Amino acid sequence: MLSLYLHFPFCKRKCSYCDFCSAVAGEGEIAAYCAALETEIGLYAEKYSRSSVDTVFLGGGTPSVVPAPLMRRVLQTLRERFVILPDAEFTSEANPGTVTAAWLDAIREAGANRLSLGVQAIQGRLLNTLGRIHTYEQALDAIALARKHGFANLNADAMFGLPSQTAEEYLDTLTALAQTGVTHISAYSLILEEGTPLHAAVTRGDYTLPDEDETADMMEQGIDRLEALGYRRYEISNFAKPGYECRHNLGYWRQKRYLGLGLAAASLLPTEPLDGDAAYVRHTNTDDLKTYLSCVSQGRLPTAERTPIPPAEARFETLMLGLRTTDGVSYADFERMHGMPLRQAYGTAIDKLAAIGLLMPETKAEPRLALNRRGLALQNTALMTLMEDR
Ligand code: SF4
Structure with missing residues (x-):
């Protein structure tokens, strides 16, 4: 999809x-x-x-x-x-x-x-x-x-x-x-x-x-x-x-694959064999209109940057983007996406965020990591804490 x-x-x-x-x-x-x-x-x-x-x-x-x-x-x-x-x-x-x-x-x-x-x-x-x-x-x-x-x-x-x-x-x-x-x-x-x-x-x-x-x-x-x-x-x-x-x-916030077309458009695309163990590829078109028009007229993609994202960075991006949403990140989805339990990747940071009162209480039915209202207001603090645990 x-x-x-x-x-x-x-x-x-x-x-x-x-x-x-x-x-x-x-x-x-x-x-x-x-x-x-x-x-x-x-x-x-x-x-x-x-x-x-x-x-x-x-x-x-x-x-x-x-x-x-x-x-x-x-x-x-x-x-x-x-x-x-x-x-x-x-x-x-x-x-x-x-x-x-x-x-x-x-x-x-x-x-x-x-x-x-x-x-x-x-x-x-x-x-x-x-x-x-x-x-x-x-x-x-x-x-x-x-x-x-x-x-x-x-x-x-x-x-x-x-x-x-x-x-x-x-x-x-x-x-x-x-x-x-x-x-x-x-x-x-x-x-x-x-x-x-x-x-x-x-x-x-x-x-x-x-x-x-x-x-x-x-x-x-x-x-x-x-x-x-x-x-x-x-x-x-x-x-x-x-x-x-x-x-x-x-x-976007769930790292679904998307293709951006047009000037300066960004994409998140599946990897190709040359990308090794990268999780996905971030891709940006040129933001220069002349370059865009001339590339496309010659049948070339107007790519300015193509960055394969290594697994550890992709795991961080899952939290950085997912924690913008009030539903946060499901523990099961994280493990399915990255082949690693969320607690194994970020257990120390999760405990710290809970200790300073930035997390929603977890429900047993479908465990999710989500910021509460204070946590959403202090997103940068939450991200710094997660970064330190990378
Ligand atoms: S100038 Fe910028 S903010 Fe204003 S309508 Fe255009 S894109 Fe939107």
Whole structure:
């Protein structure tokens, strides 16, 4: 079973906090990229033609800036070259400022059944500070339009720790999003990345960010609010109505194999004979658009890095990723994946984490290693403890 990720590195305008692989581009550039993406799909399809695909994710950038006819063609090629299961979860990210009926039709026809909208906040002042291109009213329109086009499974992103944002404003955003009936909310803290306009503005003193304690407090209040509104926290930043957890992202946290296509896309792939006893291979495409286009046009994979992951590192990654989820890591799954009991690999660290009160109590029925709410808030401490026991 395989997951597919397709990257669309274009945005209508760059947000002030963004350091993702995305740029503003004209239709000609987007068309050339989409053609290259179709070629890359073909290059990989031979190799993975026998794997069934159970999740697809279109991310960016902004997939919704890709004109509908181009998107339709890319997704048609994808469906022709890969075996996408009829019940696959098929998500696309979208910016509320660029969603159109024609674009929704194009992705819906290709099987998309989940839409993830970057709403971020309901207050115009905060959306302006972030450099978002949309208003909250446009986000509401996008949600309504998506529903009209058959999307019942909707995610909305919300951000906290923003310049001048109060806890009340963040909670108002969560409540308003819940009132729209979205099935999933991703609630993220702003990460101020060097080199972004927002970083420069904060450094100049134009904006003040909430301090660490205020941000941590916002996060805790947000968790309480979302749980009270009927969303279960299943990962540090992700909350879902029962049954609406994102299968694609759960796959990342459970080290499921996935193939990333497009600029800067990352993959986690099965090993090949030359990889010796590695557990799997991490693989990244180039993040340089010219190199990407020229490699693909010559029929070569646009690989920038290919790293076989040794067994000990793979065991650590199982915990590093799995402990982001509230279900944590099953002892049985760990042993099945690595041929070694979890306690044999990390017994000392597990005892330390229990002693400092960061673990959920274990149940006898299906023993799992999972962080409690305090442990999730102190993830770095938990990871350091595990690292020391490597
Ligand atoms: S829409 Fe997303 S990817 Fe595009 S600039 Fe804004 S944050 Fe970055």
